[in-house]
Amino acid sequence: MIAPVAPLRRLCIIGVGLIGGSLARALRQAGQVDEVIGCGRGLANLERAVELGVIDRFETDPAQAVVGATMVLLAVPLGAMEQIMAAIAPALEPECIVTDGGSAKASVEYAARSQLGSALPRFVPGHPIAGTENSGVEASFPDLYRGRKVILTPLEETDPEALASVRTMWEACGARVSCMSVAHHDEVLAATSHMPHVLAFALVDTLSRWGDRDEIFAYAAGGFRDFTRIASSDPLMWRDICLANHESVVAALERYTDDLMRMTEAVRQRDGDALEHAFRNARDARERFLAMLEI
């Protein structure tokens, strides 16, 4: 159990979109934050965030934004993490805690080690496993994290108090927090999220370059809409995730491709027993998985 702590005095959110905006809304609703400062590149989005009451005010310069902050959330694309860390490091208050919401952690660890200097022990890498295919502050809502998992991947140097504060912050949003190593996070997420996104993007990409494209899509059945939903995700965000976690993503894709080629061979050989066995195993595994989620 984590002891109750005082609300965050000043939270600075760099990147006021679905992830950052929903955190601010949830903490405000729970009375767990006094003041929220936003920072980002799009002035219209920041102005809208103030109108919506998600943030109190904003800065467009990250170094200005973190002045006086007690907690900073980096909710920017993975490709921008290192640059933002370099910008804020000299301006961080000595006691300020920094965390992030990046979907891959090795590249974030690398950036933090390169850029945060003496602030490294108060940096807690994190990943809320939540989101929709929509993005931007308009899409944010206070219950995004309720019942969802947040993974924290503390480094060897991470200050236990900083870790506890970040955990408490996410728990105040209704999330279930767990900890694991950076490497393990990146392998697990490559398998369950990053690789499946690549598969869905590849499927729609393949079909879109089929001979009679419109007809191909016209006869796509109901299951197709579900199966390809994740292919409507933000291309830039997923490009960044694939680049940031390229080793684990390639390993997962290779493993999948091997299995798929084996299954293709079973179809070619008309090996009904092998197909039935694999399909039945998949169905049973999915049902066990759904039962587990409902516990």
Add this chain to the structure above:
Amino acid sequence: MIAPVAPLRRLCIIGVGLIGGSLARALRQAGQVDEVIGCGRGLANLERAVELGVIDRFETDPAQAVVGATMVLLAVPLGAMEQIMAAIAPALEPECIVTDGGSAKASVEYAARSQLGSALPRFVPGHPIAGTENSGVEASFPDLYRGRKVILTPLEETDPEALASVRTMWEACGARVSCMSVAHHDEVLAATSHMPHVLAFALVDTLSRWGDRDEIFAYAAGGFRDFTRIASSDPLMWRDICLANHESVVAALERYTDDLMRMTEAVRQRDGDALEHAFRNARDARERFLAMLEI
């Protein structure tokens, strides 16, 4: 436009599950059938179908079931088509029309040519693009086909009147009927339905054999549930579809695997431009596809 026709006098449904049961319910609701005879292997399911009012009575012998029928729907697994056709051929009334609901058509054409003899011109191969991941007569409902596509793949020999009658029957259920060749049907459906099912089965199969399986599934995010829904489909039915349409399914899988390996190579090379381009193309294609469905 098809001229209005009299209701079917006696419809015989061989295989009283989701597909056959829903057709019977829809035609009854539309007042387009006088009598429905069921046939199948499971006595309990047939008795339940009578209780539910889906069929009027049943036979367990297909040859007995088709006696006096004016229309026969074969809604059995693809692997059972040829055997059922052999059994009913000698018992069909001279004017009786036969159609089917199989998800692949070349193997059904082959079975019909081998077994139906003089009844071949009154056989109309068909495929309703509808279904849920549930099966059995309990899962059937009259609106299953409303607004959905039904593809008919008439053979060179098919009697135009038989074709018109089958078209009218499906239109009475609210379906939109179109015609294409057997070969084209099998290629299009391999791309949009059969291959995606194999991909989903393969993904869950791969993950279920990952090192720490429970943990892998525990961190699967929301998109995973959608993405793998079709992996909860009936393993035997999908085995049969893969076997029946093996050439087109293998061709589609090979095409997909080539694209996936190219995408994997882009991740390995950290080629952000190639990834962004493919992901953006996929997202845009899916959005065009959804817009097309809503027209």
